[in-house]
Amino acid sequence: MSECCGPACCGTAVEEYPYGKAPYVRGSVSTLVGDIPIVATGLTTADRLGVWQVRLGIRRGHYRILPGLYAVGEPDDTAPVLVTANYKLSFDALRRELAGRDGWLLILDTRGVNVWCAAGKGTFSTDELVRQVRKTGLANVVSHFTLVLPQLGAPGVAAHEVRAATGFRVVYGPVRAADLPAFLDDRMRATPEMRRVRFGVADRLTVAGTELVILRDPRVLTGAAAMVIVAALGLLPWQPILLTLAAGVTAVLAGALIVPFALPWIPGRAFAFKGALAGAAVALVLLAIAGGTLDVAGSAAVLLAVTAISSFTAMNFTGSSTFTSLSGVLWEMRRAVPLQIIAATAALVALVVSVLW
Amino acid sequence: MQGLRYIDGVVTLELDRDACTGCRMCVAVCPHAVLEMADDRARIADRDACIECGACVRNCAAGALSVDPGVGCAAAVIQGWLTGTEPTCGC
Numbered sequence: 001m002s003e004c005c006g007p008a009c010c011g012t013a014v015e016e017y018p019y020g021k022a023p024y025v026r027g028s029v030s031t032l033v034g035d036i037p038i039v040a041t042g043l044t045t046a047d048r049l050g051v052w053q054v055r056l057g058i059r060r061g062h063y064r065i066l067p068g069l070y071a072v073g074e075p076d077d078t079a080p081v082l083v084t085a086n087y088k089l090s091f092d093a094l095r096r097e098l099a100g101r102d103g104w105l106l107i108l109d110t111r112g113v114n115v116w117c118a119a120g121k122g123t124f125s126t127d128e129l130v131r132q133v134r135k136t137g138l139a140n141v142v143s144h145f146t147l148v149l150p151q152l153g154a155p156g157v158a159a160h161e162v163r164a165a166t167g168f169r170v171v172y173g174p175v176r177a178a179d180l181p182a183f184l185d186d187r188m189r190a191t192p193e194m195r196r197v198r199f200g201v202a203d204r205l206t207v208a209g210t211e212l213v214i215l216r217d218p219r220v221l222t223g224a225a226a227m228v229i230v231a232a233l234g235l236l237p238w239q240p241i242l243l244t245l246a247a248g249v250t251a252v253l254a255g256a257l258i259v260p261f262a263l264p265w266i267p268g269r270a271f272a273f274k275g276a277l278a279g280a281a282v283a284l285v286l287l288a289i290a291g292g293t294l295d296v297a298g299s300a301a302v303l304l305a306v307t308a309i310s311s312f313t314a315m316n317f318t319g320s321s322t323f324t325s326l327s328g329v330l331w332e333m334r335r336a337v338p339l340q341i342i343a344a345t346a347a348l349v350a351l352v353v354s355v356l357w
Numbered sequence: 358m359q360g361l362r363y364i365d366g367v368v369t370l371e372l373d374r375d376a377c378t379g380c381r382m383c384v385a386v387c388p389h390a391v392l393e394m395a396d397d398r399a400r401i402a403d404r405d406a407c408i409e410c411g412a413c414v415r416n417c418a419a420g421a422l423s424v425d426p427g428v429g430c431a432a433a434v435i436q437g438w439l440t441g442t443e444p445t446c447g448c
Contacts (some may be wrong), residue, residue: 066416120410120428154386154412155426172385189386197388199361264360271431321361323389325409326427326434326444328364333434 022065024095029071033137035335038071041099047092063088064112067138073102077143080184083129084150085110085118093177101184104142108132119156126158130142130165139167148188151195199322201261207320208260211313215252224248240355243290243302250286253307254278255313260320271324272336275314279307298354305347310342315340368407369425374398376421383413383422 011350023046028035065086072095073079081104084090091107108128110118118124129147133139149157151172159170174194183190214220224245231241255275259266266274283306287299294302315336318324370391377398384392384399392413393402399421411426427444437444 027381075387119412151386151388151412155410156415158415158418159382160418175388192390195385195388196390196432219419268362269362289375315431317429319432323361323408323428324363324429325407327367327369327409327425327431329429329431329434331364331367333431 029075032140033069036069036071036104036141038073039095039096039105041072041095041101043092043096047188065091065107067107067109067132069106069138069141070107071103071317072098072105073100075102075104077141079103079142080148080188081106081110081138081142081146082148082180082356083153085113085115085124085153087112087114087118089148094180097177098179101181104138106132106136106147107288110275115150116152116155117152122156124153124156126156126161126165129162129298133162133166133168144170146171146188148184150177151175151190152197173350199263203322204263207347208257208317211256211317211320212252212305213261214256214313215249220248236355239350240298241292243294243298244305244351246290247283247286247302247306248309251279251281251309252313254282254306255310255315256317259310259314260317263321270315270332270336271317271318272311272332272340275317275334276307276311278314279310282310283307295354295357297350297357301347301350301354303347304343304350308343308347311343312340362405363408363429365405368404368409370401370404370407370409370413371423372399372401373421373423374400376419378419378421380418380447382416382418386412386416388412 022037023044024038024039026040027038029038030036055276065088067086079102082094082098083106083303084094086107086109091105094105098348106129108118108124110123110128113121113123115124122197129149133147141294147162147167147168148171152175154172157170157174162168162170172190173188174190175197176194179190179194183194227241227244230236231238255278258278259271259275262278263274265278266273268277280303283303286306287302315333317331318332366371372392379394379397379399381394381399384394388410389403389408390397391401391407391412393422394400407424408429409426411424414422414424414426430444433444
C-alpha cells in the first residue's frame with residue numbers, strides 16, 4: 001500500500017503547533033463549545049517551503065497539527081465537517097482546497113502521519129474518530145450528522161461502527177483533496193475517477209527522491225570515506241576504489257530514480273526484476289565508459305554489484321508505490337532476495353579476485 | 358492504472374456474495390476499482406488490482422469480505438524479518 005515507507009510515513013515528531021496561535025490561524029469563531037480557531041485557506045511561502053523540507057526528510061518533526069476542531073471561512077451549524085490527519089501536509093492540502101468556503105475541520109491525532117499510512121497503521125481509526133467527535137463536542141457545533149472523510153482513511157475506519165458509536169454518518173470523499181470542491185458542489189458525490197488512486201510520472205518522481213537518502217546514510221558515508229582513506233594511504237590502488245564508489249552511486253540512482261521514473265515502461269511486474277534490468281543496463285554503460293582498464297573479474301564485479309543493489313533499491317520502492325499488495329511483495333521478495341544476496345556475494349568475490357590477481 | 362499492474366494471482370481478497378447486502382460501501386472505498394455492483398450485489402471485477410489495504414473489509418457491515426491486510430512495502434517486510442514480527446514500517 002501506498003507511500004507507506006515514503007516521506008510521510010514516520011512521524012517521529014515531538015513538536016506541535018499550539019492550538020489557536022499557530023501561523024495559519026486567522027481568528028476564531030464562537031460556538032457552544034467555545035472559541036474555535038479559524039485557519040487560513042491560502043498557503044504561505046513558509047507552508048510551501050515546508051512541503052519540500054518534508055519531502056527531502058528535513059525537519060519532519062515540525063509538521064504536526066494539534067488535533068481537534070478548526071474552522072475555515074465563517075461556518076455555521078450547517079457547514080460540512082471534513083476530517084483529516086494531523087500531518088501538516090494533509091492539513092495544508094485540505095485547507096487550500098476550501099478557499100471561499102465555510103466548513104469545519106476535524107483533525108485526528110495520527111502522530112503526524114498522513115491519512116493513508118495512518119489508516120494502515122491504525123492511528124487514523126474508528127476509535128480515534130469517535131474520540132475526537134466526543135472530545136470536541138461536535139454534536140453541539142453542527143446540527144447535521146455527516147462526517148466527510150478522505151477515501152484513503154477507509155482502511156482504518158469502519159463507517160457503520162462510527163455511526164453506532166456517535167450517530168454521525170461517514171461519507172467517504174475523494175482520494176485527492178483537489179477534487180473536494182467538485183465533490184462538495186455535487187451533493188457529496190464522488191465520480192469513479194475521484195475514487196481511483198493514480199501513480200503518474202509526477203507522483204512517482206515526487207516520492208522517488210526519498211529513496212536517495214541512503215546516499216546520506218552515515219554508515220554509507222563512513223564506508224565511502226573509509227575506502228577513500230584506504231586508497232589515500234596507498235593500501236589499495238585508486239582505480240578499483242573509485243570504480244566501486246561510482247558503481248554504488250550508479251546502482252542507487254538506477255533503483256531509486258530510473259525505475260520510479262520508467263516504471264510502466266520497464267518490462268516485468270516485480271520491482272526487483274525491473275531494478276535488476278535497470279541496474280544491468282547502467283552497469284553496462286558504466287563499463288563502456290570506465291571499464292576499459294578492468295579485467296574480466298573486475299567487470300563482472302561491477303555488473304553483478306550494480307544489478308543487485310539496483311534490484312534491492314527498486315524493490316524498496318514498492319513501499320512508495322500505490323498499487324502493490326503485501327502478498328505480491330512477499331511473492332517477489334522470496335524469489336529476489338536470495339538472488340540479490342548471491343549476486344552481491346559473487347560481486348565481492350570477483351572484486352577480490354580482480355584486485356589480487 | 359497507466360498500465361501499472363502488479364503480480365497476478367497472489368491477492369488474498371475474498372467475497373461471499375451470498376452475505377452481501379448491496380450497500381455499495383466497498384465499491385466506494387476501493388482505490389483501485391477492484392469491486393463493482395452486479396445484480397444489486399458487490400462483485401470482484403479485478404482481483405489482481407487489489408492492494409490488500411483492507412478498506413472494503415473494514416467497511417463491510419455484513420462481513421461479506423475478507424483479506425489478509427498489509428502494507429505492500431519491501432522495507433517493512435525486511436524490518437519484520439529482522440525483528441521477527443509482522444511487516445512494519447519501523448516507525
